Amino acid sequence: MKNSKLVLATRPSPTISADIFRLEEEQVSPLSDGQFLIKNHYLSVDPAMRGWVTDMPNYIPPVEIGAVMRSFAVGEVIDSKHPDYAVGEFVYGLFGWQEFTVSDSSDIERKVNLADGPLSINLHVLGMTGATAWFGLTEIGDPKEGETVVVSTAAGAVGSMVGQIAKARGCCTIGITGSDEKAARCLKEFGYDAVLNYKTATDLADDLANACPDGVDVYFDNVSGPITDAVMNLFNIGARMTVCGVIGISPDHVDGPRVSRTMLVKRAKMQGFLIFDHMHRLSEAVSGLLPLYKAGKLSFSEEVFEGLLSAPKGLESLLAGTNQGKVIVKLEG
Missing domain, CATH: 3.40.50.720 (NAD(P)-binding Rossmann-like Domain)
Structure with missing residues (x-):
């Protein structure tokens, strides 16, 4: 199985544009004990990426040249050798701009309950x-x-x-x-x-x-x-x-x-x-937000870009302020 991923090819100089990213493909590595394979369904595009791709001092280390672009995502467990994550479960975490992620659970923020609403809301309302x-x-x-x-x-x-x-x-x-x-x-x-x-x-x-x-x-x-x-x-x-x-x-x-x-x-x-500083308390936020969402008190809009290769364009739209709502990338399949 091949994994397509977008890596950071170069730093912005100074403008962030689609050409600072590069598409790469690699074989998905076999799972070891304690690992599981996630098929990503939606990727997030966030304003914080503006700082993540530079090498200036920041609150989090920059994305390294040649590394998968940092991003939150929501996906489905499709293979597992981890006792706490079963095939068919959905998870939210820092999986990056790629189609598949091999995880040991250290990058997982929480499991997703499909009954809460559309899968994509876990990237914004409940993310x-x-x-x-x-x-x-x-x-x-x-x-x-x-x-x-x-x-x-x-x-x-x-x-x-x-x-x-x-x-x-x-x-x-x-x-x-x-x-x-x-x-x-x-x-x-x-x-x-x-x-x-x-x-x-x-x-x-x-x-x-x-x-x-x-x-x-x-x-x-x-x-x-x-x-x-x-x-x-x-x-x-x-x-x-x-x-x-x-x-x-x-x-x-x-x-x-x-x-x-x-x-x-x-x-x-x-x-x-x-x-x-607060992601370890994500469940607390979800507990407060979910009743408001269920009661119809949290309206939202999404601007959906189709396919992995559209992610850089989504980032350009966000930073230019031309987006309408939360920018997300929907992967094929």
């Missing part, structure tokens, strides 16, 4: 995306009923989940996004109370002030940069800010806003959040 929104909002943001929660990249896979979780907790939700189409989806599909398009706003700070007349209690930050500067000016006393992404600033960014006075005067809390 890393959902857990990011759940823990980043509920444990750092800690929103209370009646508070105002602002979310940047509000139409994104994480942002849309954050807004809906906050709404389910009785909060006023304000989204910030980059197109009128995404703004409309935030209002109609994700239930935001108000949404701002930062690309067309003539005065974002003034628009935010009008949208948040009672100030901002919780800010889920997926971008940093000028958008965050504008939101922080509206912080209430005791505001909480989850720093989940910094795509709005360049990696070599040095100068920036001086936030110390705002944090002092508003007695605010700002905390960085990385989902890898």
Whole structure:
């Protein structure tokens, strides 16, 4: 049996494009005791990949040149010499951009219950995306009923989940996004109370002030940069800010806003959040998210790319912001 895989061929210089990846094929190695073979059905495409393919210091080692591109995936056990994983079971884990994975269970995050919903939702609602929104909002943001929660990249896979979780907790939700189409989806599909398009706003700070007349209690930050500067000016006393992404600033960014006075005067809390610190608690997030999903309180959208070779194009779409929803790759068969 042959395995097709996409490996990192070179570092971006500096733009990430499809040609930094290379298709390779190899024979699937025979299983040893304690191993099992997974046939991947869906692969994930995530913003974190922007950092994973560079060799700059990061929270996780970069993908090595010649190595399979790091990615979460969901697949089916089709052969097993492991006592805890039977043929026919489905699993979610860090399997990479490839058709098959030989695992010893160290890369498994959890077993998948097919009764929970479509298989693909385990890559977002019930996977890393959902857990990011759940823990980043509920444990750092800690929103209370009646508070105002602002979310940047509000139409994104994480942002849309954050807004809906906050709404389910009785909060006023304000989204910030980059197109009128995404703004409309935030209002109609994700239930935001108000949404701002930062690309067309003539005065974002003034628009935010009008949208948040009672100030901002919780800010889920997926971008940093000028958008965050504008939101922080509206912080209430005791505001909480989850720093989940910094795509709005360049990696070599040095100068920036001086936030110390705002944090002092508003007695605010700002905390960085990385989902890898919480993946061992994924079952907790699923326990919180699944009832909301079953109750119809978590809408989502997927942009599905067909076939392994389409994965780099999916990443390009995601980083360009032209995607509509969670980007996933559906493998043939």
